[in-house]
Amino acid sequence: xxxxxxxxxxxxxxxxxxxxxxxxxxxxxxxxxxxxxxxxxxxxxxxxxxxxxxxxxxxxxxxxxxxxxxxxxxxxxxxxxxxxxxxxxxxxxxxxxxxxxxxxxxxxxxxxxxxxxxxxxxxxxxxxxxxxxxxxxxxxxxxxxxxxxxxxxxxxxxxxxxxxxxxxxxxxxxxxxxxxxxxxxxxxxxxxxxxxxxxxxxxxxxxxxxxxxxxxxxxxxxxxxxxxxxxxxxxxxxxxxxxxxxxxxxxxxxxxxxxxxxxxxxxxxxxxxxxxxxxxxxxxxxxxxxxxxxxxxxxxxxxxxxxxxxxxxxxxxxxxxxxxxxxxxxxxxxxxxxxxxxxxxxxxxxxxxxxxxxxxxxxxxxxxxxxxxxxxxxxxxxxxxxxxxxxxxxxxxxxxxxxxxxxxxxxxxxxxxxxxxxxxxx
Numbered sequence: 041x042x043x044x045x046x047x048x049x050x051x052x053x054x055x056x057x058x059x060x061x062x063x064x065x066x067x068x069x070x071x072x073x074x075x076x077x078x079x080x081x082x083x084x085x086x087x088x089x090x091x092x093x094x095x096x097x098x099x100x101x102x103x104x105x106x107x108x109x110x111x112x113x114x115x116x117x118x119x120x121x122x123x124x125x126x127x128x129x130x131x132x133x134x135x136x137x138x139x140x141x142x143x144x145x146x147x148x149x150x151x152x153x154x155x156x157x158x159x160x161x162x163x164x165x166x167x168x169x170x171x172x173x174x175x176x177x178x179x180x181x182x183x184x185x186x187x188x189x190x191x192x193x194x195x196x197x198x199x200x201x202x203x204x205x206x207x208x209x210x211x212x213x214x215x216x217x218x219x220x221x222x223x224x225x226x227x228x229x230x231x232x233x234x235x236x237x238x239x240x241x242x243x244x245x246x247x248x249x250x251x252x253x254x255x256x257x258x259x260x261x262x263x264x265x266x267x268x269x270x271x272x273x274x275x276x277x278x279x280x281x282x283x284x285x286x287x288x289x290x291x292x293x294x295x296x297x298x299x300x301x302x303x304x305x306x307x308x309x310x311x312x313x314x315x316x317x318x319x320x321x322x323x324x325x326x327x328x329x330x331x332x333x334x335x336x337x338x339x340x341x342x343x344x345x346x347x348x349x350x351x352x353x354x355x356x357x358x359x360x361x362x363x364x365x366x367x368x369x370x371x372x373x374x375x376x377x378x379x380x381x382x383x384x385x386x387x388x389x390x391x392x393x394x395x396x397x398x399x400x401x402x403x404x405x406x407x408x409x410x411x412x413x414x415x416x417x418x419x420x421x422x423x424x425x426x427x428x429x430x431x432x433x434x435x436x437x438x439x440x441x442x443x444x445x446x447x448x449x450x451x452x453x454x455x456x457x458x459x460x461x462x463x464x465x466x
Contacts (some may be wrong), residue, residue: 048115048147053108056147057083057301058117061136066153071189081136083391093131098229102130109134117147118138119401151199153189160198161186168206172215178252194252195244203241206231210245220310221357227274241271250369270355280306281358282331284338285346290316303338304347309357316441317368322346322376325365326406329382329391333459337381340465350380353391359399366401379406384413385423385456386431389443397439407465408448413457428454 043170050058070077071250087094092101108130113119117137120178123130137144145152161183166181185192197205209231228238238245246265253261269275284304289296291311295318298305323344328334334349341347346365350358362378369375380395380403382388388408396403431447434440440447450456 047324050147051108053105054112055148057134058136058144058281059150060089060132061118062141062144062148062251065136065138065141066189072154081138083136084351085131085133087089087268088336092190108133115147116314117144152200154201157183157186157189159201160192162205163205164208167212167226167413168349171212174215175212175252178255181255194247196248202238203312205357206237206241207248208245210241214245214269214272216247217271219276221270221278221355222275223275223277224269230362244390253359273356279309279355279357281312281361282334283346284334286344287317288319288320290318298346304349307361307437308341309355312357312361312364315361317364320346320365320368322381324377325362325404326379326381327362327395328459329388330459333381333462337465342366342465348383350391352397353388354395354398359395362395362399362401366399374434378403380404380408381406381459383456383458384450385458386427386434386445388459389434389440389447392443393439405442407459407462408443408446410449410464413449416457416461416463417453417455420453420457423450423454423456427456 061081064083064259065071065081068077068079068081083089085093090105093105095101108126109118109120112134113120118141119135119137120131121133121135122128123132125144141152164179164183165344168176168183171179173380182192186198192198196207198204213227213231222343225235228235242265244269249268250261253259262272263271280305283298284301285298288300289298289307292314296305296307321344323342325346325348326337326341327348327350329350330351331349331351334347337347347411348358348362354362366378368391378401380392381403382391392403392405392408427459428451431451434447435444
């Protein structure tokens with residue numbers, strides 16, 4: 041019987057009405073529930089949905105619409121409800137004939153939500169099997185949503201299978217351990233056989249990563265795109281760590297004496313894993329958030345210190361390098377202080393906290409205090425109320441305790457200060 045409906049030719053208005061009814065049916069909370077709800081799926085015929093139906097001087101649309109709906113009723117796809125005492129002239133509601141859904145789907149050339157979600161669940165099972173165990177629980181939550189016919193987190197859309205598969209392949213790839221940084225185009229070719237596909241999907245992959253972080257309560261969900269990807273060793277192109285100061289490094293090809301380079305050396309990040317710290321007679325190690333300030337510190341800062349440029353949140357290679365330095369001093373039993381100099385603002389405080397947390401090094405703030413802030417306050421920038429609220433939230437976090445006095449002052453003055461405003465070093 042249902043094969044007959046495959047040949048039914050529906051008009052545009054018939055397709056529009058049926059699709060609206062099916063959409064409403066598939067959005068119902070009791071969709072595919074057992075026992076079946078007696079509630080009907082209805083579409084009200086009003087001026088909001090069908091303004092031309094109520095045209096005051098032209099009844100042609102209403103007559104055509106009525107005829108099309110009566111044809112649908114004869115097919116058994118809908119039941120019509122007319123305005124009382126105006127039967128055959130003015131429709132009030134159109135009800136979906138749910139016992140004819142299979143035929144309706146065939147006539148529309150449309151697949152049911154049940155079929156689409158079941159197919160998506162099959163894909164997710166395969167992707168979970170290929171995923172690192174760390175994210176298996178996230179896949180379990182996605183499959184729970186599918187089983188309950190709930191929406192998946194954007195940008196995942198059941199039914200858009202090629203996109204769904206590519207997005208989740210990229211998501212899985214984030215969690216694969218890497219010995220060194222991987223360029224996006226290289227990763228794209230490895231995953232998709234297309235050097236540009238990752239870039240097309242990156243925004244969506246990052247949406248998934250942030251959603252995952254929020255489900256586990258990870259603060260990294262609020263990090264910028266480059267930081268999130270850098271955390272997993274994915275970069276535009278392999279970079280360098282800018283260094284200046286007294287340091288001797290050992291490699292398989294020989295030693296590097298940093299003191300021979302002026303004003304600094306760009307150390308390739310891919311070398312960090314094999315490097316050995318041979319000697320470091322520095323009096324202190326200082327990480328610097330911004331490049332201009334890094335060179336200011338190199339040229340004007342105290343002599344005999346090792347300066348390291350971060351460029352924002354430290355990537356995995358930079359953190360590994362810092363940990364190697366710290367272990368060198370520990371083993372030598374002659375520890376020197378580690379400092380971080382950054383902006384006197386929300387980002388600067390978070391970068392300092394992130395660096396301490398992810399390196400386990402007791403890094404102290406440098407020139408990120410009340411005295412410095414007051415001295416250069418006239419060179420600061422105003423903050424918005426939304427920004428102020430985010431700053432105020434840090435007052436509830438003990439990890440930012442060294443900055444609580446300064447944060448309170450920033451909230452009072454409504455001014456933040458970038459480190460480039462600091463014109464002279466002590």
